[in-house]
Amino acid sequence: MGVGAGSSRLGYNLLACAVALLGSAPLQAATSVLIWPIDPVLEANQKAGALWLENRGDAPANLQVRVFAWRQGEFDDQYQAQREIIGSPPVANIAPGQKQLIRLTRTGNSPVGQEQAYRIIIDEIPPALPAVASADKAQAAIRFQMRYSVPLFVYGEGLWGKPDASGPRGDSGVGKPALSWRQVSVQGKPYVEIRNSGPVHARLTDVVLQQGGQSRPLVEGLLGYVLPGAVMRWPAPQTMSAASVLKGRVNGQEPAQTLSQGQ
Template sequence: MTASAAAWLPALLPGLQGTSHAAAPLMIWPVDPVIAGEQRAVALWVENRGTEPVAMQARVFAWRQEEGDDRFTPQQAVVASPPISQIPPGARQMVRLIATQPVPPGQEQAFRVLLDELPAPPAAPGTAQGASPAAPPGQFGVRLQIRYAIPLFVYAPGTLGPRMPATHADLLSALSPGKTLEPALRWSVDRDPDGTQHLVVHNTGAGHARLTAVRWQAPGRDGPVVTPGLLGYVLPHSQRRWLLDQPPPAKPELLATINGREAPLPRAEP
C-alpha cells in the first residue's frame, strides 16, 4: 500500500469503529541514489525508528514512460541485495543496489527501487511475543503497510567524468549545462472531452528532468501554482502527463526548477 493510500484508508471504511496501527517509522537514505563510475553499486540505508521489528522487501524495476504515465517492469540489470531483510527496532539495514549489466556509453538507464514493508506473520490467539496486544472486543486492528518508490539512474563508466556521483545532487554537479545528457523540454496542455486539463511535458533530450516548484506566469503577473514541491520526472525521449487542478491563465508561461536550476519551459508548437 502506498503512503497516500494509507492516509485516506480510514475514509473508505466509515463503518469500522476500530483501531488503526500506524505504519512503521522508517528512514531511508539517500532518496536519490545514482550508480556511475567504475564502482557498479550504491548503498541504500533503511533505519527502523519504531519499537517493533520490520520486514522489508527490496525490488528494482525498469522504469519507462508510455502514454504519459510511468511503467515498471521486472528486470535483472540492477538487483537489490539482500532482497528481504528483518530490521530490529533502532537498527539500520544496508541494501546494495548492484548493476549486473553494462550501460551503453553516453546513455542513462532509469529504474525504480520499490521498498515494501511486509505484513507481520499472524500471531497466535492472545498476545504473542513481539506482537501488539489484541484489540478490545468489537474493534478491528488495521496494520498499514507502506511502499516507498525511489528513483535510480545508472550510467556507464566515464559518462560523467572522473568523479563518481552517489546521489542526484552529485549527478547535477557533474551535469553542467550543454552536456549531452541534458533534457530538452517542451510543454503543452491537453483538454479531455469532459473539460479536464492535463499538463504534458515532452523530453526529447538524452537526460531525465526532475521538475519541482512548477507554476504558471501570465503577462505582468503571477499565475496559479501547479505544485510547490516535486511534480515528477520526465525520462529521456518520453512525455509525462499531470492532471491540472486549475486551468492555466491566458497567454501562459510555465516556470519550473529543472534538475535544480530554475528556468522557463518553452511551449510546444501546435
C-alpha cells in the same frame, strides 16, 4: 558509491494500504523507515551503490526490496521486472534503532551514453496477527502496509549523472534534460504536456503557470519526473493563452527555469 554521515535522509512514504478486518480493535502503528540517499545513482564507473534503511520505529521492521525497470508511456509511469540491477539482501529484518545496507549491483554493462531509470520498491511485511482467543470474541485490527519508492538512475559510459569536483566527472559530461511544453485539452479540461528530448531525466518541482500577471502552481512541491524521450501530462489550473509561461525548478537547480513552448 559511499554514503557519508552528512548525507540527506528522507523517509519516502508513497503508499499506505489499510486493510480492515471484521470487528473493532486498536490501530496498529506502522513502522517508521528512513531511507538515504534520496537520489541514488550508479555512475558509468560504478559497479555497485548503497542504499541505507533505518528503522526509527519501536517495533522490528520486516521489509522486502525489489528493483523495477521504470519507463513512461501513455502519460503514465510503467514498472517492469528486470535483471539488470540487483538489490541485496532482498528481505531485511531491522530491529528498532538499527540500520540495514542494501547493495545495488549492476549485472552487466549499461548502454553507452544512456541513462537507465529504475524504481526501488520497499514493502513492509506486516507481522502475523495473534491467534484468536475464542470464537465468540473475535479480535481484529487495522493493519497498515507501508510502501516506499525511491528512484534510481544508472549511466552508461560517456554520460554522467552528477559532477564530481574531486574526480574525473567534469561538468562537460553531465547530461542535461531538454524540456518543452504545450497546452492541450482533454475532454474539455486544460492540461500541460511536457516533453523531454534530452539524454537524462527531469525532476520538476515548484512548477508555476504564469499568465496575465498572475502565477499559479500546477501542484505544490514535486510535480513529477519526465524521463528521456518521454512526454508526461498534468492538469492545468486554468485555461491557457498563447502568452502563457511555464517555469519551474529542474533537478533541484536554482533559479527556476523557463520552459520553451513547443507545438
